[in-house]
């Protein structure tokens with residue numbers, strides 16, 4: 001075959017086109033540390049149709065240590081999936097969605113917030129211990145197995161049915177705290193976090209005692225308990241006589257311990273709880289011969305909505321608005 005100049009040009013063009021397609025396939029559309037979310041990762045991935053006018057949030061993902069951008073409602077789906085059992089009632093999931101949306105709006109710089117204070121440029125991070133949990137579709141699939149599609153649809157319903165709604169107080173997004181299970185009452189915010197806030201008072205949370213996370217317990221040998229304390233504070237405890245060295249100084253109105261003295265060192269129970277990895281600050285000590293057991297009621301700091309309590313209220317027929325207004329006093333539920 002003879003190649004004419006036209007033929008060579010044509011072949012070169014085809015080659016160029018082929019190379020450019022290959023390059024596109026291999027390159028990421030964004031810098032490695034900043035990726036857009038929402039592209040299906042697998043052929044059978046459920047494709048998310050997103051409203052282009054929708055609010056976009058930026059999240060620092062602790063799992064892959066990347067800052068990602070995604071539509072608000074897509075972000076919330078991952079939050080609810082990570083923060084609340086999908087088996088909970090729809091109204092409880094809706095209450096959780098409004099709480100989660102309020103948390104991020106409160107932090108977004110465009111609404112006067114300061115973002116996630118651990119990760120610059122992020123509105124929010126994916127850690128439950130800092131901002132709020134967020135999980136990916138892959139993680140949902142792992143967690144849920146064959147329930148994946150049904151659970152996802154249920155959570156997407158909760159997100160869509162509360163679209164754009166947040167809790168406000170004096171026309172501002174409130175600062176949101178919520179937890180897994182209370183000890184029967186929620187905690188005053190100033191007992192756990194620095195500032196008092198008018199919408200956080202201690203309220204009854206009935207039904208939490210039937211929740212699976214209600215009772216907890218940590219047992220340590222006396223020696224181990226003492227070692228942990230000494231390595232943190234440099235205070236040596238008499239391992240043979242722990243009962244005489246642990247003194248509860250005061251309780252909060254909700255029945256949790258406020259201050260405790262251990263080996264002469266006075267501290268907040270919230271700090272003590274973290275030191276020993278306890279579920280809550282509602283602690284009962286049981287002293288054995290060689291061991292100490294710390295029994296707890298409730299799971300979490302106790303401030304704001306109890307998720308178990310929200311589910312119980314939903315079972316009793318309360319709407320998500322009634323649930324929220326029970327746990328967050330005087331708030332309005334409105335579009336932001």
Ligand SMILES: [Zn+2]
Pocket residue numbers: 116117118119124125126127130131132
């Ligand atoms: Zn954060």
